[in-house]
Amino acid sequence: MLYPGGKHTIAIVTLPSGEQVKGPLEHSDDFVIALRNASGWYRSFSRDRVKVELQDPLAAHRELLDKIVAADMHNLFAYLESLK
Numbered sequence: 001m002l003y004p005g006g007k008h009t010i011a012i013v014t015l016p017s018g019e020q021v022k023g024p025l026e027h028s029d030d031f032v033i034a035l036r037n038a039s040g041w042y043r044s045f046s047r048d049r050v051k052v053e054l055q056d057p058l059a060a061h062r063e064l065l066d067k068i069v070a071a072d073m074h075n076l077f078a079y080l081e082s083l084k
Contacts, residue, residue, distance in 0.1 A: 002065065007057045011035040014051040
């Protein structure tokens, strides 16, 4: 529940030529962005040469994790247990 799987961040890389490459994010740091394209090929790009857009379906969920304290989780699980 706290760390759901199955949903991946999608990277959309726009090359200087205007061509776009889209696929699941494989690696990201300050210098390089890498993804797998629709054909399954691993592609990496220097961040200073491309425009990068990330679509993270779990972004709101990740932000919420920073706000939840242990007492909140305890209360949530106690409530769910009471539904049995």
